[in-house]
Amino acid sequence: MTSEPVIALRGVTAELGARPVLRGVDLSVGRGEVVALLGANGSGKSTAIRSIIGQVPLSGGTIELFGTPRRSFRDWARVGYVPQRTTAAGGVPATVTEVVSSGRLSRTRFGVFRKADREAVRKALELVGMADRAKDSVNALSGGQHQRVLIARALVAEPELLIMDEPMAGVDLASQEVLARTLRQQVEAGTTVLLVLHELGPLEPLIDRAVVLRDGCVLHDGPPPRAVGQHALPGHDHVHPHAPAGAEPIRTGLLS
């Protein structure tokens, strides 16, 4: 990390209601790095990501994006965000193209949607292998296909930083492979990635660094824990006999 970090959190604290969710999180993501945020349900990993994009008010600490304090950061076309799939459902049908086009608004803002913008939408859909479904309703897609559409929506503005909240949750194997391939292409092109994961899974080879949260504190920040042999298979249920008794993480289900 020679240049300034793309994301820098210093002593970030946040509460949901009266419950402290982040209790002094320090996190720095350098240019071109791929960082996974791991932790149990309720450990604060989603809140951490949502605080970076300004969805959760901070009670303390500072966040900088591309060296600018988040409050005065305006250059949102440099950031691509992939929310958890459940948050993105409207009450009216919408096609894949319509949903992906809305990602382009960080560039077009209130201006005209030009031919180049339409071209970018087509390219983003090709990247995730959904070009043939461009005119279908997003409601007709499987979970994995829907997730690919949300990633295309983030990629369509050609961002330098991708922030993803559990991109692999509930995604079928075929889509997992497409997502891993898309992400690899992005990383090779120099995109910085911060993603919340429940397990490393098929993305493991891409990840430079893992940050593990527990109870709103950073527990580990360093090389990702490598799974070997059978442990590396997707869907493998991890049981760690060496984990100390009573270390069962708190599963409140309040956050996911």
Add this chain to the structure above:
Amino acid sequence: MDFLDYEFMQRALLAAVLVGITAPAVGIYLVQRRQALLGDGIGHVAMTGVGLGFLLSASPVWTATAVSVLGAILMELIRWYGRTRGDIALAMLFYGGMAGGVMLINLAPGGSNANLTSYLFGSLSTVSRSDVTAICVLAAFVLLVTLGLRRQLFAVSQDEEFARVTGLPVRALNLLTAVTAAVTVTVAMRVVGLLLVSALMVVPVAAAQQLTRSFAVTFVIAVAIGVTVTVSGTITSYYQDVPPGATIVLLTIGAFIALTALAAPLARRRARAALAAQPSGDPAECSIPVARGAGDEVGV
């Protein structure tokens, strides 16, 4: 076509066309945001505006616009800040608005609840020339917003959190949607009435989406349904001497039922076509859930 000879019918039909266009044009964003009943709430609040118009001997269309715009802004503010007690605050706003309307109109010289009835359920013969001017101006504003900002409003209504990360002024756009809905309520007030306005915002959209897969097509079909029912309802009420608001709403619901019945075989055919088009082995139907819990115990 003898009804076109009467000036009051020409005015009523012009108002009906504008209502048929604007109500679904705003309503589609409300349905998309799952706030289908927002229009109903604004309709209640607008009653105070009508009462105020009578009390001040001003045009009720303009006072209703002012009060319902204020009410809509208040509702949006309650949505931001009043997370826990929001619904109770909204209930007080709605019923306060209704009670305020009844109270004010009875305080007005020569005013009674009978004056209010034409605003509650719509009335053709009372659409005055100045009403038509006001309706035209307000409808132009609604169309400018709903068509001109369709991409931005679509993004905000589809996924508010994502829209914020694209840098769109989400709060301003939400306020604008609420204000536009409020303006639409007063556009529609003379034709369908305050208590039935919401139906014309929501039901054409619900009917259209029985057939559609895209937002743009839903928009167009919903507006087409809106214009069809407002115009045919207005003409029916001329010949049969029935209240236009009730006629229009019942026609809209009829359209919804008809399209729903039509859509079932259409959906089956589409599903069969999609199945046939799909190469075998594509696991589009069965998504394999990733085992949850492995990340919980990352040993470090």
